[in-house]
Amino acid sequence: MSSDENARPRVPTVGGDPREGVDVDEPSGKTWFRDLDEAVIEADRCIQCGTCVAACPSDSIGIDEIEERPTLVSMCTGCSRCWDFCPRSGLRYERLADIESADRPADVGRTVAARAHSDATAAAGQDGGAVTALLGELLDAGEIDAALVATESDDQPLKGEAYLATSRADLREAAGSSYNQTMQLGRLHELLDEADLDDPDVAVVGTPCVIEGAAALERYELRDEASPIALRIALMCTRNFEYDRLRSILVDHGVDLEAVDGLDVTEGDLIATDADGEVLLEESVDAFDTAGLDGCAECADFVGETADISVGNVGSPDEYTTVVVRSERGADAWATGSDGLETLPLDETESLDRLADWNERRARDGLPREFDREGALSIAYREHREAYDGTDCEPEPLNPARVYQYEEWC
Ligand SMILES: Cc1cc2nc3c(=O)[nH]c(=O)nc-3n(C[C@H](O)[C@H](O)[C@H](O)COP(=O)(O)OP(=O)(O)OC[C@H]3O[C@@H](n4cnc5c(N)ncnc54)[C@H](O)[C@@H]3O)c2cc1C
Ligand code: SF4
Ligand code: SF4
Incomplete structure (x- = not known):
């Protein structure tokens, strides 16, 4: 293929894109929302985590309320952040997990089976109500001001919607699992505005892909304000x-x-x-x-490796939650919040490891790109196209505006 054929496609483009109707070559090193749209959303690979919406510094990406997926709502500046933060395109999620674990002290990890002391909370919870009880304790202790969770829609039965819980009653209301994604991270700022909290500390609870997005936003957040995320809890998951x-x-x-x-x-x-x-x-x-969701076939992260705490049911007795404390911050939260829980030691984690292995093997088969824990954190648009469409591409030059690429990102 000639280098001309390798060049980025020229416009026409979607509405709101400044290149609309202008037949010009694109500047190098920029990735536009349109690229994300084509490669992930239109290709049905989006796992509705909402990270791209949260990462866009110009609030150009909104949420299509009918399709529950990202959509362009105002002019895209080509800053590339939606691409760079998306776990189905520019973010090599397994590398992020590796970077996160390198920061963690070796003596932190522990796995237990836990159940809420309160029978009502345990009954409301999906398994042992451990998440609901832990978050309740953290709210009472002032360690967090709110938790980003999911609650059932008022008008669509069984449909989970992103929800900001600020009290034990809210948490009880939201207990249990929702078997759909909620574009959670993309709704965080709007929910915080509605709640009118001053400089809040928020626990984010979500499937591992949501937690990957939250981890990347926390680590590489380039907006002026500090990240509100104070704790990340992953719900173990093989698909949604x-x-x-x-x-x-x-x-x-x-x-x-x-x-x-x-x-x-x-x-x-x-x-x-x-x-x-x-x-x-x-x-x-x-x-x-x-x-x-088709995009789940590309996911190797059953346990939520970028979380502070992971929770599931695998390996625990009935009506208990399996809790894996993964980071120092998770250990601090556990030290404060586990008063509301009864725990059992869980020495045998074979079933957990087996499911995690199976999930990774599935992802290695399902991922068109290489699964590489030591690869570059950022996957360039052209590299992605090469892996997913078989397009033979020239290497993409770095754009100095993508400053974070110069750290571990590249
Ligand atoms: C889609 C999905 C698939 C899962 N698959 C597995 C699995 O294969 N193996 C396994 O061991 N565990 C799995 N889990 C985790 C398990 O269902 C429980 O969530 C976990 O054990 C915690 O139980 P609990 O009683 O302590 O939680 P609870 O006390 O009930 O609290 C759960 C919290 O998570 C929030 N929440 C629920 N669903 C969502 C959602 N979709 N997005 C954001 N927040 C949400 C709730 O609002 C609540 O605050 C899955 C969870 C989900 C949502
Ligand atoms: S960041 Fe999440 S919501 Fe946005 S396109 Fe990627 S998978 Fe979909
Ligand atoms: S399987 Fe992976 S990609 Fe799919 S919802 Fe669960 S964590 Fe997200």
């Missing part, structure tokens, strides 16, 4: 679903969505129960394959 597709498969299986009180995915089955704990549906999760 697209809400409309999940809803329609449930309805096809004869489930009355209004009657469902809890959904759980455990040991290969999806189980829907009503408020009395009666099972409304128990079906192999394979039956829901077409509702899964």
